[in-house]
Amino acid sequence: EFYDRLVxxxxxxxxxxxxxVWSESGLYVAAFSGGDAPTGLLQIFNCNGELMHRKTYNRLTSFRWRPFIRLTPEQRASMEPFPEETAEEDSSEAGPDVPTLLSEWRGYLLAKIQ
Structure with missing residues (x-):
């Protein structure tokens, strides 16, 4: 059960x-039945009580959150933003020549048959 101000x-x-188990950030909580329990059910909720993940694992024996490292304001400021121009340039590059690739593949298959 998830309560917010007694509601x-x-x-x-x-x-x-x-x-x-609460995550180190305090934003998520995991409820699991592992070890001798027959179900092996894992449920992950966010801090608002919304179910984010639910799955049954056959051999779940324990659960541990990965370490969470908080960035200082200086570290955040020193990080370079992703250049948007690069993303647009990469997406506009010409893809492979499909008709040529199909022709080469067809020729290869015909050579294998003969």
Whole structure:
């Protein structure tokens, strides 16, 4: 159950839930049944109580969030923004010559048959 200022926001069933783990950022929570539980169900919710992921794993024994590193304001300022011009140039490049590739492939297959 997820509450916001004593008001129920959402509720989900998870039979056999063995553990609840908050992410290091505090934005997500994982509820899972692992180890001896037969289901191996993993559910991930965001901090608003919305179900983000739900899957049953056959051999789930434990769950651990990956490390979360916060960037300082100086690190954020020092990062270069992605140049939009480069993205537009890359997408306008000519693709492979499809008729030529098909002709070469057809010739290769005919040579293999003979």
């Amino acid at each position: 129920l926001r959402s509720a989900y069933a998870h039979h056999g839930c063995g553990s609840i």
